[in-house]
Amino acid sequence: MNWQTDYKEALRSNEDLAKFFEVEFPKTHYPIFIPKTFAEKIKNHGIGSPLWKQFLPHKDEDQNLSGRYDPIGDKTHSKGNQLIHRYQNRVLFTPTTVCPVLCRYCFRKNELAEKDEVFNQNFAEAKKYLKANPTINEVIFTGGDPLILSNEKLASFIQDFAEIESIKYIRFHSRTPVILPGRIDDGFLAVMTSASEIFMRSMLMIHINHGDELDAEVVEAIKLLTDAGIEVFSQTVLLKGVNDQTEILLELFTRLAEIKVKPYYLHHPDEALGAMHFHMSLEAGRRIVQPLHDLLPGWALPQYVIDIPGGEGKVPALNPESFTFSGTLINRHGKEIKL
Ligand SMILES: *Cc1c(COP(=O)(O)O)cnc(C)c1O
Ligand code: SF4
Numbered sequence: 058m059n060w061q062t063d064y065k066e067a068l069r070s071n072e073d074l075a076k077f078f079e080v081e082f083p084k085t086h087y088p089i090f091i092p093k094t095f096a097e098k099i100k101n102h103g104i105g106s107p108l109w110k111q112f113l114p115h116k117d118e119d120q121n122l123s124g125r126y127d128p129i130g131d132k133t134h135s136k137g138n139q140l141i142h143r144y145q146n147r148v149l150f151t152p153t154t155v156c157p158v159l160c161r162y163c164f165r166k167n168e169l170a171e172k173d174e175v176f177n178q179n180f181a182e183a184k185k186y187l188k189a190n191p192t193i194n195e196v197i198f199t200g201g202d203p204l205i206l207s208n209e210k211l212a213s214f215i216q217d218f219a220e221i222e223s224i225k226y227i228r229f230h231s232r233t234p235v236i237l238p239g240r241i242d243d244g245f246l247a248v249m250t251s252a253s254e255i256f257m258r259s260m261l262m263i264h265i266n267h268g269d270e271l272d273a274e275v276v277e278a279i280k281l282l283t284d285a286g287i288e289v290f291s292q293t294v295l296l297k298g299v300n301d302q303t304e305i306l307l308e309l310f311t312r313l314a315e316i317k318v319k320p321y322y323l324h325h326p327d328e329a330l331g332a333m334h335f336h337m338s339l340e341a342g343r344r345i346v347q348p349l350h351d352l353l354p355g356w357a358l359p360q361y362v363i364d365i366p367g368g369e370g371k372v373p374a375l376n377p378e379s380f381t382f383s384g385t386l387i388n389r390h391g392k393e394i395k396l
Pocket of ligand 2 (some may be wrong): 155159232347
C-alpha cells in the first residue's frame, strides 16, 4: 500500500478502533488517527505494550486535568505567521497541523485539537519576518508533521527559504519515518539532497521513543536516508510506562547509533493537559537517565533536556550534584525560574 492510501484509510474514531482491535476504548474529546499498517503493528505488540500506550486513548486524558493547555509557551513566542521565535538564531516553522498519527502524549495535543491560532497560515508574512530578522540562520520545519506535505510542497518551501540569505541551516522534525516508512521515497530523498546543496547543513530529526518502533521496515527507510548522505538525528520523549527504564533507553540509543542516527535530545515529558498520565518528576527522570553515562559513549548519548514551562525554553535536565530537584531551574539568560 502506498503511504497516501494508508493515510487516507486510517482509523479515526472509537468505533474504528473497537472494530480493529476488538477492544473498547474510553471516549475522550481528543481526536483519533492511526494508519492501519501502523495499527497492525500496535496490535501485534498487544494490550499495554509501549506502542499501545503511546497511540491508544486512555481515560485519564479527560479525567486528569492538572496539566497546561500550552505547556511550553508556544503562544508566547508565536509570531502569528507560522513562526515560533523563542531563540535568537532559529525559528520553528509550522507549515501544517496534520500528523501521520496522533500521539496520546503529544505536548501540542490541545492546540492541534482546537486548531489554535498558533497554526494560522501566513507564509508571505513568515518570509517577511525572516528577511527582517537576519540573526535567524536556521529554519526548523515542525507541525503537525512536515513530512505529511508532498515533495513538491517541501521543495517549494525550500526554494523560498533559499532566497533568504541569512538562512544557513534547514531542519525537519518528523515522526513520519516511524509511522509511514513508505514516505521516505525517491522524491523525498531528492528534496533532502537538494536542500543540502543549497544550505550549509540540512538535517532530519526523527521522533522515536522505543526500540519496538524500530522494525525492519523503519530501519530500511532510515538506511535510504543515511545511504543518500542525509544527516539523521533522533529525538525521544521520556514517557511513564513506555520507556521509563534505563535498559529500554540504552537499547533504543544503541540501535539508533548502530544505524548511523545520532541520538540528539531526550525530552523530559512536558506538563501537557490531557497527557499527565505520561508525566514524571525530574528526580524520577534523572535516576533513569544518569546511569546511561556509564553505558554509552558521548556520541550515542542524547542530551536530556526539559522545556521550562511557560515558554522559558529548553535547559539541561540532569544535575550532576543531586537527583533531587530544588524547585528552581536557570533559563538560558541566567534567570532563576521557580516551578
Ligand atoms: C526546541 C525548539 C527549537 C530547537 O531548539 P534546538 O535546541 O536547536 O534543537 C527551536 N525553536 C523553538 C521555539 C523550540 O521550542
Ligand atoms: S507526531 Fe508530533 S505533533 Fe503529531 S501528535 Fe505526535 S507528538 Fe504531536
